[in-house]
Amino acid sequence: MINFNGNMVAQDENILTQNRAFLYGDGVFETLKIVNNKILFLEDHYFRLMASMRVVRMEIPMNFTMEYFEEEVLKVIRENQFSAAARARITVFRNDGGLYLPKTNDVSFLIHATTLESALYSLNKAYYEVDLYKDFFVTKQLLSSIKTTNKLINVTGSIFAHENGLDNCILLNDTKNVVEALQGNLFMVVGKKLSTPPVSEGCLNGVMRKQILALAKKVEGIEVVEEIISPFDLQKADELFLTNVITGIQPISKYRKKEFTSNLAHLLVQKLNESISEN
Structure with a gap:
């Protein structure tokens, strides 16, 4: 018993x-x-x-x-x-x-x-605010790049976001660099450069992350890189957005006192839907 x-x-x-x-x-x-x-x-x-x-x-x-x-x-x-x-x-x-x-x-x-309500991906235009989650950190190891059933950081981070009126939180690794968000990979636009943390920093090897990297590389005039991003870099960005397979692309409106545009996110959603309809 x-x-x-x-x-x-x-x-x-x-x-x-x-x-x-x-x-x-x-x-x-x-x-x-x-x-x-x-x-x-x-x-x-x-x-x-x-x-x-x-x-x-x-x-x-x-x-x-x-x-x-x-x-x-x-x-x-x-x-x-x-x-x-x-x-x-x-x-x-x-x-x-x-x-x-x-x-x-x-x-x-x-x-x-x-x-699900919608078959196509669409850009959520609602205000979307994020901040850092610093109670726990993601380790830079292979296990962090796969989806395991141990998601306590994501669970406690989601509770923190809810309690503080945030739509999402950004996770840091054990060297205090940006990894990803609670529900998706993070991309940053500065000028004509689109960057995202490399998998070696501890981020999930996301399926939608892979699609967006491939699509962005076909956009004329955009440099696409995987590089380390610090929390300080986020406040210098012109645009921040999150990606996952269910949502597609989620633009971030505000991080701390900085507000962002969503121009490249709009373009990439269009290209994402076009690539799906072609296959």
Whole structure:
């Protein structure tokens, strides 16, 4: 018997008592956008998931091909009758058994989905204010670049943002340089230069980050670089925006006393939608 919320229940009635993702954060995940029964950037998501599983030494099932991955996700979309656009998450976790040392490296997965209002990406024009989150720092290591089920920095940072009337917070690494935002990678425009922190600084190797870097390199007159960004650099920027697969591009209106434009963000959203419609 176990105590669950003050009630004594049989241990086998609660699936969390042995689940390693719940007990130890022993899981990795991908968040996907599906439009008209098509997973956007499928190949990038698939290979990042495979790389994440290898990093944490999970055994990759022989049948876990990209086609299998795609079909299992779309099965959930069809079953829920999400016709236009949906958000799905696939979580892969090591199977039950062991303490810190697992008894097996075999895995199971869980996929769930919710509907989205819009298939196309659009620029959110609402006022969007951010500040630094300095209670905890991201470490500059390979684990920081993948999506694991240990997201306590993002959770506590989101609470901090809510308590302080902010729309988001910017995370710093252990050398006090800018890494990313709570829900996406960060880009900065200064003059004709677009920059974003390199993955080696501890930021997520984002799928949308990759798309925006590729699209921006095709914009005439724009220099695109991956370089270290300090908190002081942010106040010199002309433009700041965030990227993730669900939102696309989110312009930042204000950081501390500095307010920003969103000219390049507008252009890149247009190019992002064009690239999706072409594929």
